[in-house]
Amino acid sequence: MKQENRSGLQVKDFSFAGELGSEGARIRQVGYNHFKIELASPMHGEGCPNRLQFTIRQNAKGNQLRLDVSYNHTNFMRFDEYFCSWSYDKKTWQPIEWEKDFKERPEENTLLFAEFAEDTVYVGHQVPMSYEDVERVVAALSQNTYVEIIDIGQSLEGRNIHRIVISDGKAGAAEHTHYFAQQHPGEHNAQWRMMGMIEWLLSEEAGCFRKNNECHFVLTMSPDAPSRGWYRANTQFHDMNRTYLVSGSDSERQTHEAWLCQRDLEQIAGHSKLMTVWAMHTWGGKVEMLMRESNDMESKYGSWTLLRDAIIAHDQESLCKPLYSVKERPAEIETSWGYGPFAQFGVTSVLCEGSGSIMTKEKNMLSGKTIIQGLADYFAKNAS
Ligand SMILES: [Zn+2]
Known part of the structure; x- marks a missing residue:
């Protein structure tokens, strides 16, 4: 009884x-x-x-x-x-x-x-991910042949900020580089979306994509937040998606973690063929992708609508709204990470939002897999 x-x-x-x-x-x-x-x-x-x-x-x-x-x-x-x-x-x-x-x-x-x-x-x-979870993920991934871990620096309270690099060989040698980062702490579903991308990228199926593409992930830019429940902001209460400086990283004018991460992104842009930059966020509903596509990408690989359709083709469970272009819209927030890299480097920039209605780790990971598979198809099918 x-x-x-x-x-x-x-x-x-x-x-x-x-x-x-x-x-x-x-x-x-x-x-x-x-x-x-x-x-x-x-x-x-x-x-x-x-x-x-x-x-x-x-x-x-x-x-x-x-x-x-x-x-x-x-x-x-x-x-x-x-x-x-x-x-x-x-x-x-x-x-x-x-x-x-x-x-x-x-x-x-x-x-x-x-x-x-x-x-x-x-x-x-949401589906939470603590700082310690990120540390455990990074430690486990560091054992993988295709992974390199870059330590970007430490937060104001001394926690690590890592960049996870997935490539087939020497970093910087790939034909295209893609960068994904989460700015707002508390938007954990966006982190699981990235985890789904990472899992697929390390699978056998992604072998072809890895040959020509390297992917960089910053699972969190705000590691001091999860143990406090801070939402969107760092130790200095800066909204972390209002921290990008199109004029270039600046330790005086930016809050610490944003400065570290933008400086790091500038180094990537300087040493590799940066093609897409993704700002990973969460708002209500399905996953939503707002893209500013570069002329360079469209002239080499075709219209942005092909990327939209490639993602739809993989979206068996209808986790994502069709990607759409906001290129012609003026920037609503010039200091956002979904806009800044487009203005600074001229690369395709995506604000990847939504997923607030996706309530499991598994489905959030599946949404990430869906997106990265679509991205892989777009660059593979249309490559010269
Ligand atoms: Zn956000």
């Missing part, structure tokens, strides 16, 4: 300070397995509330859980635009959705967890 856990969960069972944390969050008990959490925002920032992330360190087994979450939103920022995920081992994640639609702007929103089967539970934003 099932043993009921009558003591229920206690405030002391919760921690907001793990690999996936939420700085300043306050919790109080209001009933049996029923708690209220008030989220905080970065101390000096006008920015977004810290995301809901925590660990139940003990005593979860046999308990259900109701969490009513709020944020004192004087600046009208929401905390509940995206789903959360929970896990017993930080590897297998289950999505959990808010009870109310965030568009109705409820003052409080609720998560209802069914009875837990284990004592320790992790909860994170």
